[in-house]
Amino acid sequence: GIQVEQSPPDLILQEGANSTLRCNFSDSVNNLQWFHQNPWGQLINLFYIPSGTKQNGRLSATTVATERYSLLYISSSQTTDSGVYFCAVEDGGSNYKLTFGKGTLLTVNP
Amino acid sequence: DAGVTQSPTHLIKTRGQQVTLRCSPKSGHDTVSWYQQALGQGPQFIFQYYEEEERQRGNFPDRFSGHQFPNYSSELNVNALLLGDSALYLCASSLVGAGKLFFGSGTQLSVL
Numbered sequence: 001g002i003q004v005e006q007s008p009p010d011l012i013l014q015e016g017a018n019s020t021l022r023c024n025f026s027d028s029v030n031n032l033q034w035f036h037q038n039p040w041g042q043l044i045n046l047f048y049i050p051s052g053t054k055q056n057g058r059l060s061a062t063t064v065a066t067e068r069y070s071l072l073y074i075s076s077s078q079t080t081d082s083g084v085y086f087c088a089v090e091d092g093g094s095n096y097k098l099t100f101g102k103g104t105l106l107t108v109n110p
Numbered sequence: 111d112a113g114v115t116q117s118p119t120h121l122i123k124t125r126g127q128q129v130t131l132r133c134s135p136k137s138g139h140d141t142v143s144w145y146q147q148a149l150g151q152g153p154q155f156i157f158q159y160y161e162e163e164e165r166q167r168g169n170f171p172d173r174f175s176g177h178q179f180p181n182y183s184s185e186l187n188v189n190a191l192l193l194g195d196s197a198l199y200l201c202a203s204s205l206v207g208a209g210k211l212f213f214g215s216g217t218q219l220s221v222l
Contacts, residue, residue: 048209
């Protein structure tokens with residue numbers, strides 16, 4: 001099946017700093033989504049971005065499907081940004097199943 | 111507009127027992143997927159239901175079964191519980207063809 005690798009596995013920032021999270025995938029995808037899992041376990045959908053660039057406030061994401069990677073940018077980080085960020089993809093043959101990476105654990109200190 | 115709701119939030123069972131978890135999708139959604147998330151890992155796909163049928167299944171044994179009702183709500187059943195079934199069980203809903211998933215808060219299952 002498709003492989004999803006996220007980097008870095010852990011990231012510690014001071015409040016106000018910027019960061020870039022990366023997601024590499026091993027095959028062509030129909031669907032790519034970024035999620036934030038807060039410390040209480042809730043998974044929040046940040047972006048549905050199979051290709052191109054999107055922005056939502058301090059967050060933006062870019063997927064370059066031909067090169068099989070996606071980037072999540074967090075600017076002016078806040079303590080509430082802490083948690084695990086997951087990239088999930090749906091490969092061309094699957095149609096309905098999302099395969100998740102292992103996530104990036106982000107800690108933002110005040 | 112209610113999001114995806116799951117019940118119960120926490121559950122403790124012993125090995126060999128059976129468990130039923132419940133999920134109500136986001137208003138307007140018709141597709142429900144179930145995921146298992148072990149500690150420190152990303153969620154793993156169990157199966158997806160659409161029009162009351164299991165549409166696709168991940169690499170999980172037959173002990174895991176599900177159901178979707180006419181109102182689009184869904185149940186996940188796990189029989190003959192093993193210690194390794196301890197995990198956070200997440201339900202996600204979507205609109206067929208739309209792709210974007212919305213997750214509930216999950217059910218934390220502990221098997222002793």
